[in-house]
């Protein structure tokens with residue numbers, strides 16, 4: 476079992492509480508820092524994730540939507556309706572403000588929701604995506620089980636996340652990630668701690684092939700992945716198996732919201 480890596484914060488608080496508090500602090504500079512750290516490549520990676528999700532005409536969910544970039548790309552790629560869910564209200568506030576500036580067709584809604592207990596009925600979505608979420612959840616297997624639960628049979632899961640780089644690039648990547656990124660974070664956000672957590676959070680994340688196996692174990696078939704960004708980012712794709720099995724924990728009826736009734 477991998478060791479749990481948590482952002483620094485008040486001792487005794489859970490990983491979820493610390494992650495939420497950290498993202499609340501970095502919201503104002505989150506988008507800027509993404510662009511700086513990835514040299515602007517983050518947008519191309521999100522677009523690759525959206526293409527893999529094949530969202531045209533779909534009811535799509537973006538889990539850990541943050542400031543909403545993946546959700547917006549899904550809407551612009553022709554999804555019938557997109558829900559962006561995140562457990563950090565400040566992130567969602569920034570996402571809504573961005574949407575008001577860019578899209579006004581109401582096909583996009585942002586809701587508060589925990590990836591480990593999503594506020595949607597079983598088999599709701601045609602596709603579920605997530606970007607840079609997996610390192611932050613307290614339990615990967617629970618997160619995959621939840622995403623499987625809310626996908627309709629045959630629906631697509633797409634996960635975009637930093638991954639362990641090929642060994643030829645490891646020294647360069649380690650220097651960049653462990654030294655340069657925290658420095659950039661300190662300069663541009665004033666939150667060095669958040670950008671020290673970022674490389675630390677990669678440590679316990681399984682290798683891309685192991686992650687693919689975990690996704691398959693959660694009820695997905697045709698699971699595959701490819702590397703982007705010189706092998707430093709992985710895009711995992713899977714299809715929810717067609718046969719519905721009662722493998723997931725039953726939802727308490729009070730949590731069964733229609734996707735849009737949870738809109739805030």
Ligand SMILES: C[S@@+](CC[C@H](N)C(=O)[O-])C[C@H]1O[C@@H](n2cnc3c(N)ncnc32)[C@H](O)[C@@H]1O
Nearest residue numbers: 498539540541561562563566589590606607611
């Ligand atoms: C690194 S950001 C990624 C945001 C966005 N997907 C992107 O591509 O930029 C991770 C996001 O996941 C959210 N998050 C982390 N753990 C979560 C959980 N258990 N449930 C819901 N959201 C979570 C954080 O609040 C944050 O907004």
